[in-house]
Amino acid sequence: MKITSVRAVQPSAEGSPQDWRTWLGQILVIIETDDGLTGYGVGGGGPAGIQVVETALRHILLGQSAEDIDSLWDEMYWRTLPYGQKGIAIMAISGVDLALWDLRAKRAEKPLANILSDEIQPTVPAYCTGRPVEEWLNNGTEGYTMLKLHLGAEPGERDVTKELVDSVIDGVRKVRDTLGPDVTIMGDAFMSLDVDSTLRIADELSDVNLGWIEEPLLPDDLEGYARLRDECPIPIAGGEHEYTAASFEHLMKERLHAIVQPDVCWCGGMTELLKVYKLGEQYGVDVCPHRGSEIWSLHAICALDPKPLAESGRPWMTWVKDRPEIVNGEITLGDGVGFGVRFEESDINAK
Numbered sequence: 156m157k158i159t160s161v162r163a164v165q166p167s168a169e170g171s172p173q174d175w176r177t178w179l180g181q182i183l184v185i186i187e188t189d190d191g192l193t194g195y196g197v198g199g200g201g202p203a204g205i206q207v208v209e210t211a212l213r214h215i216l217l218g219q220s221a222e223d224i225d226s227l228w229d230e231m232y233w234r235t236l237p238y239g240q241k242g243i244a245i246m247a248i249s250g251v252d253l254a255l256w257d258l259r260a261k262r263a264e265k266p267l268a269n270i271l272s273d274e275i276q277p278t279v280p281a282y283c284t285g286r287p288v289e290e291w292l293n294n295g296t297e298g299y300t301m302l303k304l305h306l307g308a309e310p311g312e313r314d315v316t317k318e319l320v321d322s323v324i325d326g327v328r329k330v331r332d333t334l335g336p337d338v339t340i341m342g343d344a345f346m347s348l349d350v351d352s353t354l355r356i357a358d359e360l361s362d363v364n365l366g367w368i369e370e371p372l373l374p375d376d377l378e379g380y381a382r383l384r385d386e387c388p389i390p391i392a393g394g395e396h397e398y399t400a401a402s403f404e405h406l407m408k409e410r411l412h413a414i415v416q417p418d419v420c421w422c423g424g425m426t427e428l429l430k431v432y433k434l435g436e437q438y439g440v441d442v443c444p445h446r447g448s449e450i451w452s453l454h455a456i457c458a459l460d461p462k463p464l465a466e467s468g469r470p471w472m473t474w475v476k477d478r479p480e481i482v483n484g485e486i487t488l489g490d491g492v493g494f495g496v497r498f499e500e501s502d503i504n505a506k
């Protein structure tokens with residue numbers, strides 16, 4: 156099955172935050188083959204990601220066998236390496252890679268999870284992220300037994316002040332006091348803390364039983380993460396802004412994160428996520444994909460994850476149709492072939 160067409164578009168996503176998540180947000184990659192199949196994958200990078208697909212990746216793919224995913228991945232990586240390795244080029248490759256995996260499963264007429272494993276867990280636990288403290292205090296758990304609170308400044312803000320850390324500690328404590336001891340609470344700082352403030356939060360919340368502290372530091376602050384590995388009593392999670400299995404291997408080998416959180420639409424696609432799962436087994440590090448209830452990771456979680464846990468998805472990704480929803484803190488994979496989702500022509504062709 157030869158690749159006959161490669162396209163990428165950025166469907167509009169109402170409610171998407173007015174920052175890079177819109178301007179350089181998720182793109183849909185569409186690959187057609189000469190046996191009449193169409194594969195869909197989601198990558199990132201917005202118009203810049205589309206430019207990478209159209210100028211650098213398309214000519215590598217056209218006329219090639221869609222089955223040669225590994226060699227196509229290597230070629231795409233090698234050809235984009237001078238300006239790629241991390242960020243937008245790998246985000247674009249991720250969308251292509253996922254479309255090729257969608258084609259592989261569609262050719263076999265199976266859900267992708269059934270290609271990845273003979274034994275799948277169709278229903279897995281899910282946790283809620285992105286809900287402000289006030290909503291948890293006012294509305295209760297709404298069926299969730301696991302949730303994640305934002306632990307720092309708003310994305311893009313970098314000042315770590317005593318007032319900010321005080322308010323973080325206060326918010327987490329209030330949620331614990333309101334929801335009781337049986338709910339698992341994690342925290343996500345979105346890179347907005349430093350080593351000292353992270354250690355202060357861990358110390359002052361030692362009785363609150365936080366499940367993990369996620370992305371307290373910038374991804375490149377490996378020295379800082381080594382200090383937290385040695386000094387922080389709460390497990391450190393991270394990796395949604397890390398790229399390729401090779402980078403994850405370094406994090407795992409040095410035990411810089413207790414839980415790694417690759418985003419399959421950014422880190423290199425299913426090809427790299429599968430390697431990260433293997434590395435997790437090898438190094439004894441948990442893998443918990445970023446926004447794992449989105450369909451692009453959910454198949455791997457249901458097929459491969461020894462401790463499956465799916466993070467709630469980006470609420471603005473409504474252009475992915477027929478995606479499973481979280482119900483009472485669980486999510487169930489459907490039985491459609493490939494990734495099992497579909498797209499409206501109006502979203503694909505919107506300008």
Ligand SMILES: [Mg+2]
Pocket residue numbers: 343345369370395
């Ligand atoms: Mg996060």
